[in-house]
Structures are given as C-alpha cells and as structure tokens.
Amino acid sequence: MMRQKESLNMTSSLRLVFVFVLMPIAACAPLSVATDAPPAKVLFVGNSFTYYNNSLHKHFRKLTWASGLFTRENSRSRIMTISGGHLPEHAGGFKNVVSAEHWDVVVLQGHSLGPISEGTAEPFRKAAHHYAAIARKQGTRPVFFMTWAYTGKPEMTAQLDNAYTDIGRELNAQVVPVGLAFATVTAQRPDIPVRIDDGRHPSLAGTYLAACTFFAALYDQSPEGLLYDAGLGEGTALYLQQVAWKTVQDYSKR
Numbered sequence: 028m029m030r031q032k033e034s035l036n037m038t039s040s041l042r043l044v045f046v047f048v049l050m051p052i053a054a055c056a057p058l059s060v061a062t063d064a065p066p067a068k069v070l071f072v073g074n075s076f077t078y079y080n081n082s083l084h085k086h087f088r089k090l091t092w093a094s095g096l097f098t099r100e101n102s103r104s105r106i107m108t109i110s111g112g113h114l115p116e117h118a119g120g121f122k123n124v125v126s127a128e129h130w131d132v133v134v135l136q137g138h139s140l141g142p143i144s145e146g147t148a149e150p151f152r153k154a155a156h157h158y159a160a161i162a163r164k165q166g167t168r169p170v171f172f173m174t175w176a177y178t179g180k181p182e183m184t185a186q187l188d189n190a191y192t193d194i195g196r197e198l199n200a201q202v203v204p205v206g207l208a209f210a211t212v213t214a215q216r217p218d219i220p221v222r223i224d225d226g227r228h229p230s231l232a233g234t235y236l237a238a239c240t241f242f243a244a245l246y247d248q249s250p251e252g253l254l255y256d257a258g259l260g261e262g263t264a265l266y267l268q269q270v271a272w273k274t275v276q277d278y279s280k281r
Contacts, residue, residue: 066131073136086238136172142190175209178226239271
C-alpha cells in the first residue's frame with residue numbers, strides 16, 4: 028500500500044514538473060501564419076496610389092475570382108481614399124468604415140513621402156498605431172502597403188522599405204512589399220512602365236503588379252498562371268505575376 032502511494036505521489040510530481048516546463052514554451056510560441064484564414068473581405072485605405080486605374084481593389088478582387096479561392100458572392104473589397112492623402116487624414120472616418128461591417132483585413136497605405144519625410148514620419152507612425160489598434164478591436168487584421176519610389180529617385184525604395192518594415196515589426200503586422208516589386212520591374216523591364224509620365228502614379232501595369240503582390244502576400248499563393256490579365260496580354264501579365272511572387276517570397280525570408 029505504501030509503495031502504491033509513493034508511486035502515485037511520484038507520478039503526480041512528474042506531471043506537475045511536465046506542466047510547468049511546458050507552460051513557458053506555450054506562452055512564448057509564436058502564432059502560426061497558417062491560423063489566419065484567407066481573407067475574403069479586404070478594405071484598402073489610402074490615396075491615388077490605390078484608386079488609380081479603376082482601383083487596385085477591383086484588380087485584386089478579379090485575381091481572387093480567377094484563382095477560384097472566392098466568388099463574387101462570398102468575397103468583398105472596398106476602398107477608402109483621399110486624393111494626395113496622408114495616413115493621419117483618415118482619422119475622421121476610419122473607425123466608422125472599419126466597424127461598419129466585418130473586414131478580415133484592412134490595408135493601410137500612407138502618402139508616398141509620408142513615412143520618410145521629416146515632419147510627416149512621426150504622424151504616420153502614430154496614425155499606424157492608432158488604426159492598427161482600432162482594427163484589431165474589430166477583429167480585423169491590419170496590413171501595410173509598402174509604396175514605391177518616384178521615377179528618378181531610386182533611393183526612395185530603400186527608405187520606404189525601411190520605414191514600412193520597421194512599422195510592420197513594431198506592430199507585428201504584415202507588410203506587402205509592392206515598392207520592391209516596382210523596383211525589380213523598373214530595373215529588369217523598362218519596356219513595361221509601372222508608372223505614368225508624372226513619375227509617381229501607377230500605370231495599369233503598375234496597379235496590376237500591386238494587385239498580384241497583394242494576392243501573393245495575403246494568400247501565400249503564387250498568382251502565376253491566373254487568367255485575369257487586366258488587358259495587358261498574357262506574356263506581360265505572367266511576368267508581373269512572377270515578379271510579385273518572387274518579391275513576396277524573398278521579403279518573407281528576411
């Protein structure tokens with residue numbers, strides 16, 4: 028009888044040790060990306076970089092339909108944009124729009140110089156924190172849209188990369204590296220202009236490239252081979268799809 032009690036006590040002790048050893052491990056374990064279901068409802072917040080060419084959200088949505096992941100009936104995308112707008116300027120309507128319906132993801136796009144210019148970088152950062160907190164209270168995941176360099180100012184690519192990567196790490200939020208995809212196409216295929224003549228706004232190819240990059244990043248799936256080409260032609264579309272996928276893969280390894 029005594030031996031049986033000793034055996035039970037030893038078993039109980041071992042169980043307690045096992046539990047206490049595992050508790051810190053579980054507490055420190057990172058959340059798996061796989062726990063995030065593919066977003067069916069995506070809200071894009073930004074400015075003309077988002078709404079040019081009949082809007083990024085429409086091209087993104089057509090890619091999701093072409094992939095078979097979603098249909099018109101079970102998916103939705105929308106934009107909230109201000110011409111030339113900086114991220115803090117959305118404060119008046121952001122909470123209302125985000126809370127009006129359940130969005131899986133809200134994409135935050137700042138002014139092209141906002142995160143990297145003296146006088147606007149700190150307001151951008153504060154707005155990013157504020158909006159991310161509002162979104163998460165609604166059960167919506169905040170995602171940041173890394174924008175691109177102006178034509179003739181390639182140094183902006185690294186500056187924007189650093190700024191968006193920093194805010195993404197600071198807020199534990201995903202960053203979609205559209206600006207890096209633009210830099211690749213600009214260097215590799217100058218015959219496919221991704222900006223219009225003003226050197227800032229996206230051409231149709233640029234908007235399509237952005238949509239492909241969002242598809243690759245949000246779904247962790249290559250857009251290569253999707254039939255929707257935005258009227259650019261199969262060859263051009265395939266190249267932009269490939270750049271988007273490789274850019275997202277390379278960025279995720281950093």
